[in-house]
Structure formats: structure tokens, C-alpha cells
Amino acid sequence: MRIIPLYEKGYIFKIKEIRSRYGNILTCLENILLLARNTESMAVIKKVKNNYDSFVCPTGTFDFRNPNNKNCGRVITHKQTFLTKYPYGKHLFVDYGKECLLFLHDLIKKEYPLDRVDDDTLVINIRGGRDIFRKKHINPEYFQPPLSYYQKIIEDGGYEDILLVTDSTKYNPVIYHLRKMYRDMRIANSDTTSQVNVMLSARNLVMARSTFSYMLGRLSMNLKKVWTWKDYYWKWDEWLPTHENCLSSDIKIIYCSTPFYFPMGSWDASKEQRKSMISYPGNVLNFMEQ
Template sequence: MRVHSLSWDIAVFLKRLPKNLRSNRWWIVWNKRLYLSTPRKGLATNRASQRNHVEDWVAESNHYVVWFLRAFRRKEFEGAQHALFLPELGMFGNMTKRLAAALATADSLGFGHVVVPRSAEFSGGIYERGVHDRGGRALFWMCDTRDSPHSPVTVLHKTDFLSGRALPARELAAFSPRGWADLFSVLINKPVKAPLPDSHLVIHLRGGDVFGPRKPASYGQPPLAFYQRILDNERWSAVTIVHQDDKNPVLRPFLETCKARKVPVTTHSGKVGEDIAELLRASTLVAGRGTFMPAVVGLSRNVKRVFYFHDKFSIHPPVPGVEIIRISDVEGTYVRDVLSNNWENSDYQRKLMLTYPQSNLGRGALH
């Protein structure tokens, strides 16, 4: 169990204080307006213009009403006056999932706005800041405001689409493609080169903190055999490996495998935005474990097939028309020793990544 010192706790408190003063359980300050927390049963929506699931969702959300209307407990507000408010974004994978889910959910609920305050932006340089008009759908306030005293937002619904309550996938199915497309439209680093053909395999190889001092226990990575199996499964015209750094022990041996199979191979390692742009060119992708690649697949305008290993590959809101292929550890040793929330970057685990045989792997169901 990790024990923090008093000085560390004070430092964290002071760092978070400005953000907590702007958004907490009692109030939210946004766009020069004060919104006060309202009891869950104290807010009504216009039933004539909303579907039944809106009432259920609103009744269970944490919502805040502009201060001078707080006294009107049962006042009805049109859907256009409602906004989803995202207090946290996180890094690229979680950020993208939250934003795409918020856009699709707002459209499904008939809300007029999606609001992301500047304080929520943990990793900048991915999406354009600004107030983005989505052509009749929910207005997207991305870390920006119009500083208007006559803000069109009357009600803020604070929610987190990673740990909070979200609409079922079937409710979002009709709205998720447009949400993903609109999010792609505000991506800063879009692909500038032509899309790659189906026969060009693009692999994302995760490195970074997984192989550093932090060693997140739940993010052990696939074995070399996973990538070799996919390479041997078809005749590929070329392979591109997009890698974070050189820390993943699979990188060098897989490059040698490609050369031995006489498959042309190139590598790409740049800034996050540059890596994303390269991955978005692909028609056929191979995913490392984590939240990064589901976000790429959601944003992509080109992807047709994705291979992943064992787990940690769910796309929400859903993306239609993409073939998702699971490769599993049918023997079980690798999952037990590397992928069971027990990743330590130990010598044994790194060796297993390189020596685990292809014969222990199997192709799962398509979905």
C-alpha cells in the first residue's frame, strides 16, 4: 500500500485547488456564469420534445442550473438549453472515448451542447480548441468559450463516460458515426499522405511507461508470436510499425522476422499527433493493449480490419463496418503470467514475450 507524506498531500491539494474551485459537487463556474447543483428530482425536461430515456438519464445525472433559475425546482428547459459537461479528459485514448461518447450522447438526448472546460485538458495538441458548430447537432465547446453574458446553456450535466453512467450502445448506434466524424474533423494532425491499401499491415507497438519505472500492472503487452501469426496469416505487400520508443522487447525481433520473410518493413516513431496521423492511413491495423488503438479506430476514415490480442479492445460509442479479429491465448500461460493485472516488466515476463510459441495462440470469433 502506497503511503503519501503530508507535504505530498498538501502539494496535490494546492495543485488541484483552482480546478476544484471552478467545478465541484456544489457549483460550476463556466463561461462567466455560476451554475448551482440541483437535486436529482428537481429538474424537468420538456416531455413533448424528448424521448422517454431522456427523463431517465436526466433523473440520474448530476446537474447544475444557472444560479438565478435555481429556485425554480420544476421549471422545464428545452433540450437546446442542456449541455453535457466533461470535467476530465485524460490522455489521448481516454480523452477520445469521452469526447466521442459525449457527442453521440448529447445528440441522442437532444441536448444542445457539449462543454469541455479548459481545466479538463490534460493532454493538449490533439483536438482544436474552439466552439465548433456541428451543423444542427450539439454545439461542441472544446476548451474555449465565447465569453457571452447571454450564454445559451442553462443546465449543465456533469458526467464521466469512463466511470459514469452512459447510454447503452443500442441507443447510440444511430448517432455514433456522426460523433466520431465530427471529432475527426477537429483533429489537429490529420493524415496528409494517401490511405494505405488493405495489404499494407500497420502495427501499433506500445512502449513508454509499460516498460519504464511505472509499470502499470494491467497493461502487459502481446507476445512476439501474436505479431508473427498475423504476419504469416496472409501475404502482405508491406508492414509499417508505429512505435512509441524502443523499449518494447518485441520490436527488434519482429523487424528481423519481417526481413526473414522478405516483407518490406518501415518504422515510424514521432510525436503523438504524428503517430496518430500515420495510423489513420491504415486499412488493416494491429493493436497493442490499451485505450490508444480503440480511439484510433473510432476516428479512422479508412480502417476495415483490426487484429487485437486477448482483451482491452472495446470501442464506445460503437463503430459500424469494421471487422475486429481477436487472437487469444488458448493454452493460458501467457494470460496467467503477463496479462492478469500482474505486469512487473520482470526478466521472466520479457523473456516470455519473446519465446511464447505461436502454437499456443488461436483466432477468436469475429465481431
């Protein structure tokens, strides 16, 4: 990917329209605001068009320009590259005082979730959509954690109240097996606003390999313990929660990784790969606290 050097002040970062999933929208918004603030520039967000308009309303102009600077006025509209920090350089994405995270947190409509979330509830987010398991052309990077990952977290933690947050398709084979193993596991209401607020209310959260999990986990102010799958690959690594990029204080962050799972770029949702998700042994998983 081409590097976009930003050596001046007073750029205009412009997004005419965002059409994407919820987590990707939050990622784009965070990145464009950080770029604008840290280069003393302006962010212009014209429209967000998707199913989430009713509770994320980030349209407007956010002007961080300094009138004493020689502002270049150069317009940058590379909306695809706002999803990642790589093209601009990570030094431009330091969130001093977590100001941008707080701003994004305030954009989300807060409602009492339709599902009960207590201090001892384990909230598990599993990505189960058609785009990973049933689509004709599947992104080869979109593999999801194995069944043993969730089993080990549940059993080692002794969790009895388990709340699963997933989409309505439930194509991920792990979901079927978890429901068979843990008959009392609750399935969160499919209402997206409620699911978002379940994620923000969780004290104990198991993240999916998804920007929906990563962004809402980082924006939560209630988390005490979070588990996330860790890849040694820049495109996903930059989204993982750390103590420096989460709004929750006194949070315990646990990464899980293994060198023997699917190689990066090999995912095709074949029958063999889906079977491997169920049979993958838990004794080769490495859990590490940050």
C-alpha cells in the same frame, strides 16, 4: 465504481480541462458527446491541454437540449468517469447513425502521412512506452500482446511491406525481435500528427492494446482488415472495434485471445514477464472473426 443515474433531461456535462493521452482524449470526447445527445443535454469542453492541441481542437459548447423539456440544469464534472461508459449505463451510449464518430473524425487534422501506406501495407501499432515497461508504479492491467501474435498475422497473411507505428522509447521487447526477424520492416516517423494519419490511412491494421489504436481504428474510413487483442474484461472490451462502432464499411475484424496469457491485474513488467512475451507459443492463440 458508483453508478451515476441519469433519469432527467437537460444536464450540463462539463470538462474544464483534459490532460491525457491522445486515445483517452478521444474516448472522453466521444463519451461526453454521446451522453449529452442521448439525454438531450449540453456538453461544455473548456480546454484540452497536452501535446496534441494543434490538431485536435474540441473546445466549445455542444447544446442538444430541447426547449420543450423541463431541463434539470444539473452540472456533472466527473471527468475521470468520462473515460468509461460503466458509471452511466451503456444504454446512453448508442451512437445513432455514427454521428459522434463522424464529429470526432472531423476534429482530427488530416495531413498526408510522412510514411507510405499502400493497399498491401500491414500497419502495426505497438505500445512501447515507459509507463508500461520502465515506470516505478506500473498499471497491472497494461500488459501487451506477445511476439507470436504479430508473427502469426505477418506469416499467415504473407505480408512483405510492414510499417511499425510506435513511440520513440521502444521499450517493448517485441519491437527489437520483430526488427531482427523482418529486416525490411519500416519504422514510422515519430511525428504524432503523421502517426495519426498513418493509422487513419491503413487498410490492414494490427492494433495495440491501447485507446490510441482502438479510437483511431474506429475513426478510420479506410480499413479493410483489423486485428485486435480481446480481453474478457469490461474495462477494455467496451473499446474494441465492432461493425457497429467503426466508420469503415466492409471491414473484416479479427479478435485474438488466449486463456493462458497474463491474468488480468498481474502485469508488473518483470524480467520473467518480458521473457514470456517473446517465448509465448503461437499455437495457443485463438483468432476469431467477428
